[in-house]
Structure formats: structure tokens, C-alpha cells
Amino acid sequence: MSSLLQNRESLRVPEPTLRRLPWYLSNVKLLKQKGERFVSSTQISKEINIDASQIAKDLSYVNISGRTRVGYEVDTLIAVLEDFLGFTNLHKAFLFGVGSLGGALLHDSGLRHFGLEIVAAFDVNPSLVGTKLNGIPIFHTDDFRQKMQEYDVNIGVLTVPIEIAQQITDYMVEGGIKAVWNFTPFRIRVPESIVVQNTSLYAHLAVMFNRLNFNEIK
Numbered sequence: 001m002s003s004l005l006q007n008r009e010s011l012r013v014p015e016p017t018l019r020r021l022p023w024y025l026s027n028v029k030l031l032k033q034k035g036e037r038f039v040s041s042t043q044i045s046k047e048i049n050i051d052a053s054q055i056a057k058d059l060s061y062v063n064i065s066g067r068t069r070v071g072y073e074v075d076t077l078i079a080v081l082e083d084f085l086g087f088t089n090l091h092k093a094f095l096f097g098v099g100s101l102g103g104a105l106l107h108d109s110g111l112r113h114f115g116l117e118i119v120a121a122f123d124v125n126p127s128l129v130g131t132k133l134n135g136i137p138i139f140h141t142d143d144f145r146q147k148m149q150e151y152d153v154n155i156g157v158l159t160v161p162i163e164i165a166q167q168i169t170d171y172m173v174e175g176g177i178k179a180v181w182n183f184t185p186f187r188i189r190v191p192e193s194i195v196v197q198n199t200s201l202y203a204h205l206a207v208m209f210n211r212l213n214f215n216e217i218k
């Protein structure tokens with residue numbers, strides 16, 4: 001590996017850290033609501049049951065330094081975390097497939113709080129094309145390339161039937177989409193420069209069922 005690449009790799013924040021940081025953020029926000037002005041990693045640790053040293057290590061990736069004994073200033077920590085996680089500037093996205101899941105995502109106002117704004121959606125169903133859902137316009141999939149010229153978008157949300165997941169992904173990438181949030185169970189293939197995030201609501205169900213059974217046996 002070249003030293004430039006090695007350098008880049010060392011700047012890369014580990015995925016587990018990126019998954020934990022939003023938890024810290026939510027918790028620090030709660031502590032703020034309770035009137036706290038300063039928060040230490042030990043305090044966060046008690047709330048969410050993660051080792052304080054792990055929290056301090058995760059926060060070392062973020063540009064903030066705590067003060068000995070008092071900890072981090074709550075308002076600053078919230079602002080820095082939101083900025084670091086990309087929640088402060090809205091990332092615009094297109095959504096493909098306005099079915100039961102796609103429609104629910106168009107209705108979810110929570111996405112905006114996490115920095116994602118779905119500005120338009122695409123479908124082929126004539127009863128959907130030309131309508132709006134929660135104020136978001138639905139266009140025909142064939143109009144995607146033209147809409148790429150009109151909107152400043154580089155993220156695609158994929159909620160189409162599994163059979164066409166790859167086809168629509170290719171179509172999105174050819175049209176200029178740089179990151180795909182894939183909700184389909186299909187392991188889509190993309191060029192190396194394209195970011196893919198696979199998400200499943202069902203992924204943790206088996207774990208929950210297993211733990212539930214385990215507790216019932218005890």
C-alpha cells in the first residue's frame with residue numbers, strides 16, 4: 001500500500017465508531033434537556049452501558065477536547081457531533097420505488113433530522129406517477145436523467161422489488177448517483193467509487209427472538 005493510501009486509511013473512522021456516535025449524540029441531547037451543561041464520558045457510559053474508555057476513544061475522532069473532571073461542554077459536543085456526522089447539512093436524495101416501504105420513507109420526517117432530504121421519487125405505476133406524497137413529487141423512472149439536471153442530488157434510496165434491484169442501481173449509477181441506500185435484500189454490485197449502505201429492518205429480529213427464547217428458558 002502506498003504511504004498516501006496508508007495515510008488515508010488511518011484517517012478513516014472505523015464503522016463501529018460511526019455507529020456509536022449517533023447514540024452518544026442522542027444521549028447528550030437528553031442530558032441537555034435535563035439541564036446538564038457539561039458531560040463526561042463516564043456519565044455517557046452510565047446512560048448507555050458502553051465502556052467510558054471506548055467512548056473517549058470514539059470521541060477522539062471528533063474534533064473536540066474535554067476538560068479534566070468537568071468533561072465536554074454539552075452544547076459544543078452536540079454541535080461538533082452533528083457536524084461530524086453530517087446531520088447539519090441536508091443531503092439530497094432520490095427514492096426509487098414508492099411502494100409500502102418507499103411510501104413510508106417519504107412520510108418519515110425523522111430522516112431530515114439525520115441529514116437526509118428525499119427531494120423526489122420515481123416509480124412506474126401510472127396511479128403514482130405525477131402525484132405527490134407528503135409534498136414530494138413522484139416522477140416516472142424514465143425521467144430520472146432529466147431530473148438529475150434539475151436537482152442537486154447524489155444519493156439514491158432503493159426500495160424497488162428485488163428482481164430489478166441491480167438494474168435500477170446500474171441506471172442510478174450511470175445517471176450520476178454516488179451513494180445508494182439499499183433496502184432491498186439483493187447484494188447490489190457497484191463500481192468501487194460508489195458507496196453502498198445496505199439496511200434491513202429485519203436484521204435484528206432473529207437476535208431479538210433468540211434472546212427472548214433464552215430469557216423464557218431461564
Ligand SMILES: NC(=O)c1ccc[n+]([C@@H]2O[C@H](COP(=O)([O-])OP(=O)(O)OC[C@H]3O[C@@H](n4cnc5c(N)ncnc54)[C@H](O)[C@@H]3O)[C@@H](O)[C@H]2O)c1
Pocket residue numbers: 096097098099100101102122123124125141158159160161162164168182183184185199200201202
Ligand atoms: N430493508 C428492509 O427492512 C425492507 C423492509 C421491507 C421491504 N424491503 C424491500 O424493499 C423493496 C420494496 O418493498 P415493498 O414492500 O415496498 O414493495 P412494493 O411492491 O410495495 O413496492 C415496490 C414499488 O416499486 C415500484 N417499481 C416497480 N418497478 C419500478 C421501476 N422500474 N422503477 C421505480 N419503481 C418501480 C412499484 O411500482 C412499487 O410501487 C423490496 O425489495 C423489499 O424486499 C426491505
